Amino acid sequence: MNKSIAVITGATDGIGLEAAKGLLKEGFFVIGTGRNIDKTKMVEESLKKSYGENVKYFIADLSLMKNARQLYKDITAYIEQSRGSLTLLINNAGCYVSKKTITEEGFEKTEAVNYLAPFLLSHLFMPQLKKSEQGKIINTGSRSHYKATVNCTKFTYKGFYFGYFAYRKSKLKLTMMTQELNSRYCADNFRVYIADPGLVNTYIVQKSSKGIDSIFWSMRKRAGITVEEGASTAVFLAKQPISSLPYHYYYLCKPKNPSKFSQNPSKCSLLYEETKKILSAYLND
């Protein structure tokens, strides 16, 4: 296999599915991931019909770190078997959880899917990406992070929980991780980015909520842009050479300053070290 391989999580719907189509059009070999077996198979077959054989999907529910780790192993075995090489990881899978949900591993679900799984997958795939001439990680961020602050040593929600607060905190942590990975590992051939898609008309909230959040989102999302527009920033970042992408936060294909909080070096470093500690069993086993 001679093509550049892109792994994209949450590629069965919304922005991720559209990004997968965009990358296929650009000539990437796309490895997508989904969580539902039937839906994932259907998406894979449909993409093959429209874009040819340069696509392969894997299944993993990324609310559990053991699944994220297994996904990494499965994808790595596939890449080795096909003698390909990985150039791009897009951490796109994301969720909005209305009701506090603690996973069997003890993590709050929003944080697990939107922040901890991207942290883990980034670290597991980084050695492969750093061998590439243009290795990139693109994290799907959100402008909701601008309104958030986080306690860098606190990882589970005790007591009060509000879905939107959990969501925006998870996206702030993802933005801080992006800054920290660049400050530790950025090189001429390796960089980490946030693609902020803007407000996009998808069903992300309806998937986990039938209550007030769902009603609010069904009205709010009408003002959103299309999934094609929402995916355009990730595809743009995937296509451009690293040398022409000097910033780490891009909104609708243009550089933008992330929140002041997310750029605080000591807070980013503290959060990074604390996250490594709580994920040590999955990073190292």
Ligand SMILES: NC(=O)c1ccc[n+]([C@@H]2O[C@H](COP(=O)([O-])OP(=O)(O)OC[C@H]3O[C@@H](n4cnc5c(N)ncnc54)[C@H](OP(=O)(O)O)[C@@H]3O)[C@@H](O)[C@H]2O)c1
């Ligand atoms: N929509 C917006 O306005 C907006 C704005 C800023 C950022 N974002 C971010 O953009 C990303 C994509 O969201 P979207 O709006 O396109 O939503 P979406 O249509 O619901 O797509 C989310 C994707 O993630 C997958 N996913 C959800 N939970 C998962 C889990 N536990 N394990 C594995 N995969 C999981 C979904 O699988 P299924 O197909 O099985 O549901 C789907 O493929 C998310 O990170 C979101 O936070 C969205």
